[in-house]
Amino acid sequence: MSSEFLWYIPNQVQPGHRGDDVIDNHNSLETLTSHARALEEHGWGGALIGTGWGRPDTFTVATALAARTTTFQPLVAIRPGYWRPANFAAAAATLDHLSGGRTLVNIVSGRDDLAAYGDGESDPAHRYARTREFLQIVRRLWTEESVTYRGGHFAVAGSTLALRPVVRGERRHPRLYFGGASPAAEEVAATEADVQLFWGEPLDGVADRIERLKQLSEKLGREHAPLEFGLRVTTLVRDTTEQAWADAEAKVADMARGTGSARDQNWQTAVGQRRLLDLAARGEVLDDNLYTAPGRYGGGGAGTTWLVGSAQDVANSLRRYQRLGISHFVLSDTPYLREITRQGDQLLPLLRA
Numbered sequence: 001m002s003s004e005f006l007w008y009i010p011n012q013v014q015p016g017h018r019g020d021d022v023i024d025n026h027n028s029l030e031t032l033t034s035h036a037r038a039l040e041e042h043g044w045g046g047a048l049i050g051t052g053w054g055r056p057d058t059f060t061v062a063t064a065l066a067a068r069t070t071t072f073q074p075l076v077a078i079r080p081g082y083w084r085p086a087n088f089a090a091a092a093a094t095l096d097h098l099s100g101g102r103t104l105v106n107i108v109s110g111r112d113d114l115a116a117y118g119d120g121e122s123d124p125a126h127r128y129a130r131t132r133e134f135l136q137i138v139r140r141l142w143t144e145e146s147v148t149y150r151g152g153h154f155a156v157a158g159s160t161l162a163l164r165p166v167v168r169g170e171r172r173h174p175r176l177y178f179g180g181a182s183p184a185a186e187e188v189a190a191t192e193a194d195v196q197l198f199w200g201e202p203l204d205g206v207a208d209r210i211e212r213l214k215q216l217s218e219k220l221g222r223e224h225a226p227l228e229f230g231l232r233v234t235t236l237v238r239d240t241t242e243q244a245w246a247d248a249e250a251k252v253a254d255m256a257r258g259t260g261s262a263r264d265q266n267w268q269t270a271v272g273q274r275r276l277l278d279l280a281a282r283g284e285v286l287d288d289n290l291y292t293a294p295g296r297y298g299g300g301g302a303g304t305t306w307l308v309g310s311a312q313d314v315a316n317s318l319r320r321y322q323r324l325g326i327s328h329f330v331l332s333d334t335p336y337l338r339e340i341t342r343q344g345d346q347l348l349p350l351l352r353a
Contacts, residue, residue: 002327003322003326003327003328003329003351003352004045004230004327004328004329005043005044005045005329005331005348005351006044006045006046006047006048006073006075006104006328006329006330006331007035007039007044007046007047007048007330007331007332007336007340008047008048008049008050008302008330008331008332008336009032009035009036009047009048009049009061009065009336010027010050010336011027011032011049011050011055011056011058011061012026012027012055012056013027013054013055013056015027017334017336018234018299018303018334019251019254019334019335020334020335020336021334021335021337021338027056029064029068032061032064032065033064033065033068033069034337035047035336035337035340036065036068036069036072037068037069037072038337038340038341038344039072039340039344040069040070040071040072041344042340042341042344042345042348043344043345043348043349043352044340044344044348045071045073046072046073046074046075046102046104047072047073047074047075048075048077048106048232048330049061049062049065049074049075049076049077050077051077051078051079051082051108051112052112052113053112053113053116053117054113054116058076058077058078059076059078059091059095061074062074062076062095062103063095063098066095066098066099066102066103067098067099071102072102073102073103073104074102074103074104075104075105075106075177075330076092076095076103076104076105076106077106077108078105078106078107078108079107079108079109079112079119080107080109080127080130080131080134081112081114081117081119081121081127081130082117082119083134084154085133085134085137085138085141085154085156086137086141086156086159088134088138089137089138089141089142089161090141090161090162090163092105092138092165092174093141093142093161093163093164093165093173094163096165096166096173096174097163097164097165097166100166101165101166101168101171103165103174104174104175104177105174105175105176105177106177106178106179106197107131107134107135107176107177107178107193108179109127109128109130109131109178109180109185109188110179110180110270111124111127111270121153124182124184125184126153128180128182128184128185128187128188129152129153129184130152130153130154131178131188131192132187132188132191132192133149133151133152133153133154134153134154135176135178135188135192135193136149136151136192137149137151137154137156138176139173139176139192139224141156141159141160141161142161142164142165142172142173142174143172143173145160146158146159146160147159147160170225175194175195176192176193176194176195177193177194177195177196177197177230177328178192178193178194178195178196178197179196179197179198179199179232179272180271180272181209181270181271181272181275182271182272185271185272186209186212186213186216187216187220189213189227190213190216190217190220190222190227191217191220191221191222191223192224193227194224194225194227194228195227195228195229195230195328196209196213196227196228196229196230197229197230197231197232197328197330198229198230198231198232198326199231199232199233199272199273199275199276199301199302199304199305200231200232200233200234200276200290200302200304200305200306200307201275201276201279201305202279202282202286202287202290203287203320203321203324205275206229206231206321206324206326207324210229210324210325213227213229214227228327228328229324229325229326229327229328230326230327230328230329230330231318231321231326231328231329231330232301232302232330233302233305233306233307233329233330233331234294234299234302234303234305234306234307234331234332234333235306235307235314235318235331235332235333235343235347236248236251236291236306236307236308236309236314236333237309237310237311237314237333237339237342237343237346237347238309238310239310240310241309241310241313244308244309244310244313245308245309248291248306248308249293251294252291252293252294252297255294255297255298255299256296256297273300273301273304276292276295276304276305277295277296277304279292279295279305280292280293280295280296287317287320288313288316288317289307289308289309289313289314289317290305290306290307290317291305291306291307291308292304292305294306302330302332306333311343311346311347311350312350314347315347315350315351318351319351329351331343331347
C-alpha cells in the first residue's frame with residue numbers, strides 16, 4: 001500500500017504556535033498560501049488544517065488555499081457540533097468539485113468551547129453517537145440519491161446533493177479521517193471512518209490498537225472498504241542525531257520555563273491524550289527516539305511526543321510504523337515553513353525510496 005505524507009498548517013489567531021516563528025500577518029492569506037505552495041514544491045501531499053472555537057474558520061481557510069494551489073490537498077478538520085451533516089456534505093462536495101478532487105476531511109468529536117457556539121452535547125457517549133450518524137448521512141449524501149435518514153441526533157428526508165464529489169478510480173468521495181481512543185470512539189472508527197489517526201504512541205501501543213480495531217470492524221460488521229490507519233506526530237529532524245537531540249532538549253527547556261505553548265485544558269480529559277501523558281512513566285525516550293518529555297511541559301495532541309533524530313533516524317522509525325500497517329502520516333515541527341522544506345527535502349525521499 002502506498003503511503004500518504006501530509007503536514008500541518010496552523011490557522012491560529014495568536015502567533016508562535018508550538019514555537020513557530022512570530023511574524024507579522026502570520027495568518028494572512030499570503031502567509032498561509034506560502035506554506036501550501038511550499039508543501040507542493042517539496043513533495044508533500046497536503047496539510048491538516050485544525051479546528052477549534054476561536055481559530056479562523058477552518059473550512060474557509062481550506063477553500064482559499066485550494067483556490068491558490070494546484071496539487072495541495074487540505075485535510076479539513078470539522079466538528080459535527082459546528083455543522084449539520086447535510087450542510088457539510090454539500091459544502092465539502094462543492095469544495096471537492098472546485099478543487100478537482102483534492103478535499104480530505106478530518107472528523108473531530110472531542111470537546112471544545114461548547115457553550116460558545118451553542119453545542120449542548122457534552123456527554124462523550126452521545127457525542128460519538130452523533131458523530132456516527134453524521135458520518136453515515138454524509139457518506140450516503142455523497143454516494144446516493146434521495147437520502148432519508150432518521151436518527152437520535154439528525155434526520156433528513158428526500159435529500160439529494162445537486163453537486164457530487166469527484167469520482168476517480170476507487171475514490172468515491174473525500175477520505176474521512178477520524179481520531180479517538182475511547183471505546184465509543186473506536187466503534188465509530190471501526191464502522192464508519194476511512195482512516196483512523198493515532199497520536200505518537202510507541203510501536204507496541206499502535207500495534208495493539210490496530211489489531212483491536214481490525215477485530216472490532218469484523219465483529220461490528222463494517223460495510224465499507226477496510227479501515228486504514230494514520231499517524232499524527234511531531235518529527236524533529238536535524239542534520240545529525242546529536243544536533244536533533246540538543247535542539248529537542250533546548251525546546252523542552254524553554255517549555256519548562258514557561259515560554260512554550262500551554263496545553264489546551266480540553267485535551268486533559270481525552271482518553272487519547274491521557275495515553276500520551278502516561279507514557280512518561282515508561283521513560284523519557286521510547287522506541288529509540290520517541291521523546292515523551294514535551295508532554296510534561298505543555299505539549300498537547302501531536303506536540304505531546306516527538307520523534308527526534310537525523311532524517312535517517314526518523315525515517316527508520318516511521319518505516320517501523322509503516323510495517324505495522326500505517327499508511328497515512330501527518331507530520332510537523334516548528335518553525336513550520338522552514339521545516340516543510342527541510343523535512344520535504346531530507347525525510348520524504350528516504351520514506352519514498
